[in-house]
Amino acid sequence: MHQPHFGSDNASGMAPEIIDALARSSAGGVDSYGGDGLTLALDERFGEIFETDVSVLPVGTGTIANALSLAFLAPPWGAIFCYEAAHIVVDEANAPEFFAGGAKLIGLEGDHGRIHPDALRRAAATMDAEDVHHPRPSVLSITQASECGTLYSPNDIGALCQTARDLGLAVHMDGARFANAVAALECHPADMTWRAGVDVLSFGATKNGCLAAEAIIVFGDRRKEVPVLRRHHKRAGQLFSKMRFLSAQLDAYLESGNWLRWARNANVQARRLAHGLEKIEGVRLLHPVGVNEIFLEMPLAIFERLKRTGFGFYPIQPTGQDTGTVRLVTSFNTSSDDIDRLLLAASTD
Amino acid sequence: MHQPHFGSDNASGMAPEIIDALARSSAGGVDSYGGDGLTLALDERFGEIFETDVSVLPVGTGTIANALSLAFLAPPWGAIFCYEAAHIVVDEANAPEFFAGGAKLIGLEGDHGRIHPDALRRAAATMDAEDVHHPRPSVLSITQASECGTLYSPNDIGALCQTARDLGLAVHMDGARFANAVAALECHPADMTWRAGVDVLSFGATKNGCLAAEAIIVFGDRRKEVPVLRRHHKRAGQLFSKMRFLSAQLDAYLESGNWLRWARNANVQARRLAHGLEKIEGVRLLHPVGVNEIFLEMPLAIFERLKRTGFGFYPIQPTGQDTGTVRLVTSFNTSSDDIDRLLLAASTD
Amino acid sequence: MHQPHFGSDNASGMAPEIIDALARSSAGGVDSYGGDGLTLALDERFGEIFETDVSVLPVGTGTIANALSLAFLAPPWGAIFCYEAAHIVVDEANAPEFFAGGAKLIGLEGDHGRIHPDALRRAAATMDAEDVHHPRPSVLSITQASECGTLYSPNDIGALCQTARDLGLAVHMDGARFANAVAALECHPADMTWRAGVDVLSFGATKNGCLAAEAIIVFGDRRKEVPVLRRHHKRAGQLFSKMRFLSAQLDAYLESGNWLRWARNANVQARRLAHGLEKIEGVRLLHPVGVNEIFLEMPLAIFERLKRTGFGFYPIQPTGQDTGTVRLVTSFNTSSDDIDRLLLAASTD
């Protein structure tokens, strides 16, 4: 039975196309550790999507996609600039610091999760890149869509990357919800990444219909250093013996625009949900809804009613006697009917 | 089309029962990061198999199962004793050393891959556990089945664990082919592990019919420290967001004795293959065949004939003009017909 | 010729008493690596000063004293709270993160370098200590005297430590200028440390007349874990073979109240210097002068005149066309004549 969970998009299962691809790719024996045909074809597969040569390393989780990307770009004595409440800061148990040998994350203020070039410039100005005492300014990491569910425009990203370049920084993009961002902006994936100046992308697929499949995508000149990234990747335990099964997911994900169709559904349902909820007395959107995440303040009583739909939720964080803040997330398989039922429950006393 | 690969058991795909379990477990929304029912039931599920209370952490690869187990048991200044050609020494790109903060692996001589307690005692005797200059003797890691495809008896393991205990060492077992070992010895899983003195087991399932599923299993008093292991696990990027899919594999693997039935098939076919090959002039077994791995010296001409079957192989390592050594591995889905075809090709000029 | 440098107190040399102690302690052969009598007596020597049992590990630099103290107190997935511009954040090339296996420093706002318990509470409240995703709140690190040359009162420290205790945090004190703080507050060393709730102190001596001698001092229950700290210490390359020479410095430093007499001189001269300078048109103190550091905004022209005294300075940081900020630091051997000459130069056009 289909019973969605609005706590997170990774509370959802797999898209049927992914299950089929896994079953199909299971037949026969193939070289392990990435020697299979699906894995060997990934560079080309993603190259078509991004309209440039890329190097692709599949990994199992977003945590490790980000941690290895940062370890690849930052030296152990480096400083990595990011939004002050970025996932890599608050939700990864210091994985980036560990894999990067002790590199330091520097949190910057943001506007609904989006960094401004000025904040980056100010923070980098406190460090002298040539002074061995200081952390060395090394990487800018931005999240698209952001941790607040908002979006940088390609121009925003271009401006940030230009500032980073001026400061001698590499640029990493945490794209845990990359598909949702591309679908929402209706832009070309290249415009949001390498054409704007991004060096390495954590390309997320798990949340949007896969079992467990993320990819580290390296663009441009950094590709020359990919042999070093491959060592990081193996040493981190990410060179899966049956790598074909990660690659099969990624392959099916990109097939026939599946990834964007699924992301578009999640975005559309989130917008419908947000529109419906914000009309209700006492409900307030905390951030603009850019993709499939809605951040709300609402009366606890309404949240209790939502829970009676039978759908899944994560707990609300009380902010007062009667109100709290909560995040609702839609998914590739959230249906209009799901939203209607939610809205009905929310608005009916 | 079913076309096996004799280069490794991880060159095989998934068992149909695993595919079914993945598809089934995909329905509906569940709490992510291990809050789902399948994951929450794992301790009990494995507890029944091992007839004792255990703590189970699913992970994606054998590399990380071993690396985190060792990081859990050894301090950064620790010495970890193991077979000199153990997988953790020669094939993990220093992952154990990295996750354990620089701990040192000490290779011991072995008899077809099996360590003797005397070798352990001699090696530990070169270090003073209280001397801060020395690596601190901390862990014994044994591989069952061994890297040479041989087996320790439960008594062997008991004797090694007793020696380890006397020396103040914890004991880790690399069970990448644990099912094959249990099936071959026809012993109880408990007798080969905690009853013999093993503290932590890397329980492999991927090679034996899963997609990507291994488990770190903690026994006895060490379970009190599992909260620390959970931090290692998260920080290593192993807390999969859709953890249900790792747990669904492990659940289906243990269901109705699947794991042992699959392992038994691999073992039986390996024995048939070995018996057939060793009758051929010029072919020589390098190690006794304990499970599903066969190490051979053979004429290069015969290997060339094997390759003409259409099955997959990894390259042979030449040892002279006309001969070489090669490993052949059978799998959960190797059929008698596969073996017959191989043997026919090998023996017919 | 005595020609002081006002850029830093570590621009000064050794006190004659330290040179004498080094020469004296050089006679004869003694056990190396801390087996000598001076080192073995350190616990007792410092125990007298602190009026309690302590464990003392001499180290060569303040960088490593702080890094090892924090690695001792924080797990790799831990969060360490400190002033946002603390030395450990901005001036140690990520040494604390490296030695602590990737632990994260969380910078807090301060009042002239001093943290308030409320800021600590707010920051810790963003993390759930039991959630494996989050950095685990682990340590409060405070600097006494602070990075702005100000002082916490023993009561301030007590309140911070109590808050830390309530939050489950250990407390570290960076005492690079500990002697200056004790001398200025005229309080008992115990009142500023363990009686207020400090667990581990980086006790600095180098800046105040030694060659290179700092000590990690462990108080109370944490002393039971000192064997682990000894491994950190050795592995960090801090178990000096001729450890007697670090211990000889520390011994002579504490002898006959040398340390406090030297610190008192530095403090007195700093006060005289500050009083003299702030009377000059255009000169402004940026922070209250608690010990021997003076932070000033001043006309660049005045700074140029100061430089003509022949004394040493570090460069002034321009804040506008005609003004800049600069730190002046007095030392154990700064004389009244030095100050008079400086003030004369500053005020005479």
Next chain:
Amino acid sequence: MHQPHFGSDNASGMAPEIIDALARSSAGGVDSYGGDGLTLALDERFGEIFETDVSVLPVGTGTIANALSLAFLAPPWGAIFCYEAAHIVVDEANAPEFFAGGAKLIGLEGDHGRIHPDALRRAAATMDAEDVHHPRPSVLSITQASECGTLYSPNDIGALCQTARDLGLAVHMDGARFANAVAALECHPADMTWRAGVDVLSFGATKNGCLAAEAIIVFGDRRKEVPVLRRHHKRAGQLFSKMRFLSAQLDAYLESGNWLRWARNANVQARRLAHGLEKIEGVRLLHPVGVNEIFLEMPLAIFERLKRTGFGFYPIQPTGQDTGTVRLVTSFNTSSDDIDRLLLAASTD
């Protein structure tokens, strides 16, 4: 009173020239953290000794000199080849592995502590440098004088370095007793290092009359990467604030051939001691005496008599009921009279 200790050369104190240099260099204020004149002159000072351009980083201990040199030359997934009982393997509490991010030390058999090129070739042949699973062969580390007190000739070193080059390895030399080796071989320091193919030298001075002063010396093309080594150095807590005092030691050490004169004395006295002892019934040299270390098997009764001289010793390791093995080490300030008294005690019942 001069009372030597034969347990180790680091049981001795400082040479008077070193004390004088420390006292002299203490006058006046100088830029800290290596901005002083003595430190800035080190590259040139050592360049004269080695007859080539070098980069010199002073450090406090041999442990860290070796650990940072190896971290500089080996990637975290690298393999470092060395003698199986090398100091870096058995006596550094895993410091090299820690600083090198988990790199692996591979112990090779030796002839009285000296590695043969064939052993290196055999060990490296077990690893494929391009295979991400394997540790990557990265560094050869040799100890001169060796851990058994023996010497490689410049030709031996040249042959080892050539083999290393052929295998793609960098070469590190642990020169804890470098002066003793140069003095014994009467060769040019360059012939034993960069001319033979050494990339980085741990240049020891502490054991031979200093307080605490070692230097990492980088030769040839590796000098381009020294900025990276400087970050390692700072992050390890080795950028001493009063760096002048390390540099003053190194400067005085090299002055007027002091270092070689002191080493020559130690070597001469060791030879006299060895000649005297080996004439005694039951005493047997375990290794040829190349420098200032003597490894002996002797009757426990004779060792007891030695101890009655009043000189210092480390404990003898019993090998049977009545015999044991012990290391005796002479020092820069061991006198002929000391040796005579020892020999008298040893031979007189």
